[in-house]
């Protein structure tokens with residue numbers, strides 16, 4: 639099989655990506671004081687700049703949006719200055735990078751909240767299980783239900799985060815509407831039991847995402863804005879009774895904005911199952927489609943050849959292979975990632991993965 643498409647250029651908005659390989663967003667919990675990116679993070683991103691496009695780790699838009707220790711923000715001048723060093727280093731290496739805009743909603747803990755208050759969510763339903771806090775694992779607590787009047791204010795924080803990201807030199811932003819965080823909590827009926835305009839029908843459940851997209855598009859060109867969804871992921875204890883109908887409605891709604899791309903986590907991280915009709919979601923969206931989860935070089939090329947994706951993002955492979963593009967191009971062996979160093983720590987398991995000798 640020819641391996642042409644993976645290494646061929648692709649245009650999103652005014653950007654030309656030199657290949658179809660995207661570094662997926664990866665939380666690594668290594669930000670410095672004040673959740674500010676620092677020299678180690680600069681080195682990590684610069685190492686991976688040969689990707690066609692990089693998407694930053696999820697980055698909180700507000701102090702309320704934080705969910706774990708050591709994740710970066712984009713709401714303070716210090717955080718913007720830290721990110722500016724990252725984007726400058728990536729650009730110097732010839733790369734392109736979007737920032738992932740994040741609010742975790744209920745997947746937080748009072749110990750992480752600015753006023754020690756309850757995390758917020760569409761409905762007062764706690765996720766099952768425990769979460770990381772500065773003092774180790776702790777049970778999730780029942781969140782506070784957001785008032786409808788608060789929603790425009792949070793949408794405006796996404797827009798402010800986007801504006802800050804562009805000022806810090808990012809090439810665009812990705813709205814994180816996946817993996818059980820705030821926007822996803824609104825999209826799915828397992829976490830959204832509201833009876834107002836933000837709950838009930840798929841049209842109402844997608845309303846908050848629509849408002850966030852429209853707020854972000856006030857400050858950033860559509861060709862520089864992507865959205866990430868994970869229609870059947872159950873990660874963070876989330877579910878939907880009719881995921882195909884919910885996400886068909888979401889893809890249809892996003893169709894009209896001429897966005898840079900739709901990024902879809904296909905399948906469930908937890909069970910490994912993949913049952914939805916993703917080509918249908920791709921067609922309903924109608925623009926560039928970035929597929930993720932479980933892709934190898936071979937699967938990626940197969941999908942590109944079949945036209946079921948335009949871009950493929952790689953997560954765990956990018957953790958351990960900073961030069962993944964060269965390794966794929968040369969069919970070189972891949973380094974296995976060390977899960978023990980995924981979250982938190984220093985250079986070990988972060989910036990010390992080897993490059994092929996040159």
Ligand SMILES: Cc1cc2nc3c(=O)[nH]c(=O)nc-3n(C[C@H](O)[C@H](O)[C@H](O)COP(=O)(O)O)c2cc1C
Pocket residue numbers: 662663664665666694695696738814816817866903930931932933951952953954955980981
């Ligand atoms: C350590 C780690 C951190 C992650 N952090 C994020 C994140 O910040 N934002 C996000 O949307 N997905 C995140 N994900 C999910 C990945 O982007 C990706 O969807 C997942 O790894 C599946 O892709 P893969 O099979 O290529 O690894 C993370 C995954 C891992 C392993």
